[in-house]
Amino acid sequence: MKNRFYLAIVCISIIFLAAINAKDVSATPWPGPDDFGYTGIEIPYSFTDISGTGTFVSLSDDQVSGAIPIGFTFNFYGVDYTEVYISSNGFITFSPGMDDGCCTGGAIPNADGSDNLIAGYWEDLNYPPGNIHYQTMGAPGSQRFIVQFTNNPHYSHGPQVTFQIILHEGTNYIELQYSNAPSDGGTHTIGIENSDGTAGLLYARGDISMSNIGLLILPHMDMDLIVSTLPTVSTFSELGFVKRITTIYRVLNQGTEPSFSSKLAFYLSCDQILDAGDPYVGSVNIPALAAGQQTPTGLASFYVRPPAPVGCLQYLLGVADANNNNPENNEANNVSATVLIIRGR
Numbered sequence: 001m002k003n004r005f006y007l008a009i010v011c012i013s014i015i016f017l018a019a020i021n022a023k024d025v026s027a028t029p030w031p032g033p034d035d036f037g038y039t040g041i042e043i044p045y046s047f048t049d050i051s052g053t054g055t056f057v058s059l060s061d062d063q064v065s066g067a068i069p070i071g072f073t074f075n076f077y078g079v080d081y082t083e084v085y086i087s088s089n090g091f092i093t094f095s096p097g098m099d100d101g102c103c104t105g106g107a108i109p110n111a112d113g114s115d116n117l118i119a120g121y122w123e124d125l126n127y128p129p130g131n132i133h134y135q136t137m138g139a140p141g142s143q144r145f146i147v148q149f150t151n152n153p154h155y156s157h158g159p160q161v162t163f164q165i166i167l168h169e170g171t172n173y174i175e176l177q178y179s180n181a182p183s184d185g186g187t188h189t190i191g192i193e194n195s196d197g198t199a200g201l202l203y204a205r206g207d208i209s210m211s212n213i214g215l216l217i218l219p220h221m222d223m224d225l226i227v228s229t230l231p232t233v234s235t236f237s238e239l240g241f242v243k244r245i246t247t248i249y250r251v252l253n254q255g256t257e258p259s260f261s262s263k264l265a266f267y268l269s270c271d272q273i274l275d276a277g278d279p280y281v282g283s284v285n286i287p288a289l290a291a292g293q294q295t296p297t298g299l300a301s302f303y304v305r306p307p308a309p310v311g312c313l314q315y316l317l318g319v320a321d322a323n324n325n326n327p328e329n330n331e332a333n334n335v336s337a338t339v340l341i342i343r344g345r
């Protein structure tokens, strides 16, 4: 009897643990990558208002629209789509017949009948009042498809939210822009989910407000910045107590995806490894780079006061993408070092 009791406990425990593991494996927190390789970054707020130019979407509260043309082919989790369906509860889906997602933001991923979606600000929004518009704009090859929620209140007369879900042609980037999306204390979901609710990238779920911020979700993480030139012609001249360091530099995007603008930061170090205590000496701006593109040769100059003993400072380190604007396929190769000729004081 006792053995059977313990066996039952063990079986229940295994089932319980399996259930927990099944849930944990597929839940990918920001910034990813998720099981498919989607990665997210926060980007500056940039809002092209289409409420006066876009096509008005007539919907009721807690309703999903009919098929809406994207205007180009958009790839989402490996599948090409030309149409989306808009839920008045703050998300778009690429599948027909999905649940409208009332009355709270769902978990991601979760096969709950609201799947294959981009949750801009999924919660129980009301509609009308407020407006939903969509518009395709831009030059063929690099068009954008924008869905804009404008002043949609939380059900029924709560704070109003204005945000956009933007699909990018060619790159298949997903952009979210929040003009003002104040929480009403409910559970809101921001993220993406695949067609059968088994994979997803979650930015946040809960009592969250979004204002004057953008998010960008990228289907691949194959940009790779390196400092390609940081030569030993760097000079280290003495101007009394203050030293002047001059170096030339180039940064290369050796990946297959375009990078965003970023910063190249410089540090002094006793070795070729960047440590937390290495003194920061300055940074320069690096523009967005196409795949395979390299910056022109730049010249950077810094005035520093080296800490004693001066003889320890042997290296100038250059760190590409110092603020991590670019999710890269290799974050470990961003530091380059060059030897400095150190003279005593």
Ligand SMILES: [Ca+2]
Pocket (backbone or CB within 6 Å): 106, 107, 109, 110, 111, 112, 113, 114, 115, 116, 193, 197
């Ligand atoms: Ca789902």
Ligand SMILES: [Ca+2]
Pocket (backbone or CB within 6 Å): 061, 062, 088, 089, 102, 123, 124, 125, 126, 127, 155
């Ligand atoms: Ca609603």
Ligand SMILES: [Ca+2]
Pocket (backbone or CB within 6 Å): 223, 224, 225, 226, 328, 330, 331, 332, 333, 334
């Ligand atoms: Ca890199």
Ligand SMILES: [Ca+2]
Pocket (backbone or CB within 6 Å): 321, 324, 325, 326, 327, 328, 331
């Ligand atoms: Ca990076």
